[in-house]
C-alpha cells in the first residue's frame with residue numbers, strides 16, 4: 001500500500017475485494033446494515049466510504065453524529081477502511097453553504113452540534129474538521145478504477161493536480177470545488193475519458209448524484225447510490241484482482257442492500 005499523508009489520491013494494492021459505499025447522509029440504519037456486512041472482515045476486506053456520510057436530508061432522525069463517530073473510529077482503527085471527502089464534509093472546511101431541500105445543511109448541522117454538545121460543541125466540531133482534513137479526494141485501485149465522491153471536470157490538467165488538490169486550501173479552491181460538486185453534464189463523456197487517461201485508469205466510480213441504486217449510462221463512469229437514492233440502494237463489491245476495461249466489467253460486482 002502506498003500512502004503519503006500529503007496526497008489527495010490514495011492507492012490500494014491489487015489484492016482482495018473492496019466494498020464501495022456512497023452517500024450515507026446520516027442514515028444510521030443503513031450504516032448499520034453496511035456495518036453488518038464488513039464488521040469482522042476488515043483484516044482482509046477493504047471498504048471505501050465515498051464521502052457525504054453526514055447531513056440527513058429529510059425530517060427524520062439525523063444520525064450524522066453517530067455515523068461520523070463510527071466512520072472516524074473505523075478509519076483510525078483499520079488500515080483497510082478508507083474514507084473520501086464529499087461536498088457535505090468539504091462545506092464545513094470551505095465554510096460554504098450546503099443546500100439540500102432548501103436548507104443549508106452545513107449551518108443546520110452546526111446548530112445541532114451546539115444543541116447536542118453544549119459548551120463542548122466547539123472542541124467536538126474542531127475534531128470533526130481535523131478528521132475531514134485528513135481525507136483524500138480519490139482512491140485508485142491497481143486494476144484501474146478511480147473512485148471519488150463526484151467529478152471530474154473539463155479543464156483537468158494532470159494527475160499531479162488531483163494529487164495536490166487540497167494544497168491550495170479548502171476555501172475558494174475552484175478545482176476542488178468542481179471535484180466535490182460536478183456531476184454528468186458538468187463534464188462530457190470525452191472529458192471523462194481524458195481525465196481517466198491522465199490518471200491512468202479505465203473507469204470511474206462516483207456517488208453524489210441520486211440514482212436508483214446504480215447508473216451506468218454515462219460512458220466510463222458508474223454512479224452508485226448506497227443510501228440516499230431515488231429507489232434501490234446499491235454498493236459495489238469490487239474485485240481488485242479482476243481485469244477491468246469498462247463499466248460493464250463492474251456490473252457483476254454490484255450488490256443490493258437487503
Ligand SMILES: [Mn+2]
Nearest residue numbers: 052086087208
Ligand atoms: Mn454530494
